[in-house]
């Protein structure tokens with residue numbers, strides 16, 4: 568009798584210890600800075616997260632996919648996203664943000680204030696207004712802190728040049744931002760076009776980054792040799808849908824990356840691409 572009881576209490580004790588250990592491990596993992604490029608098909612959706620703090624850069628084309636990803640990577644009790652950045656108002660970047668804004672409490676929305684006459688842009692504005700979300704225009708020199716990391720907006724500049732492809736060219740003023748966490752750096756480029764790259768290839772911008780989110784899903788009309796030389800990344804992330812109708816990523820672009828011996832990582836091949844920062848010196852891919 569005593570023996571049975573003894574085993575029973577030992578098992579309960581072990582269970583409690585394992586739960587505490589699991590909690591401690593989960594907590595320490597969750598306190599690390601993570602940068603996750605979601606696989607949302609043809610579009611962009613990136614989350615920078617540390618503990619309870621999240622910055623979303625774009626939300627992909629569909630709310631359903633984006634909500635699935637947030638459900639996977641944000642604990643269910645955390646219902647707030649501190650900052651949402653919409654790089655530019657195209658469906659494949661803001662489509663998923665509408666459901667995100669409906670379902671989460673949003674601290675602030677930062678966008679490039681470019682307008683579009685699309686239905687998705689109307690819905691985007693409507694939810695911002697209905698939920699009375701603070702909306703800021705992202706521009707050069709704006710700094711967004713996430714614990715010890717800093718996300719700096721590099722583009723649009725303080726003075727706007729006309730869109731490269733006329734007034735309907737929504738890609739042209741994509742928000743470009745650089746995340747710095749100690750020795751680690753990530754450059755996010757939205758769908759920033761080649762014709763505008765010269766605006767960034769000037770001395771005042773330090774574009775050097777270990778990881779580059781390749782512009783415009785690997786289009787040949789972005790990410791020139793000169794741009795790559797200035798950023799000089801180890802890894803290039805291409806956020807792209809399997810067998811998409813645009814032919815992204817373009818063969819020419821892949822050649823430019825290979826010529827510089829940059830690791831090519833595609834969401835259509837790898838799924839979600841997650842970097843976990845162990846410390847100020849090292850952010851490593853989890854998968």
Ligand SMILES: [Zn+2]
Nearest residue numbers: 610659758783
């Ligand atoms: Zn796009």
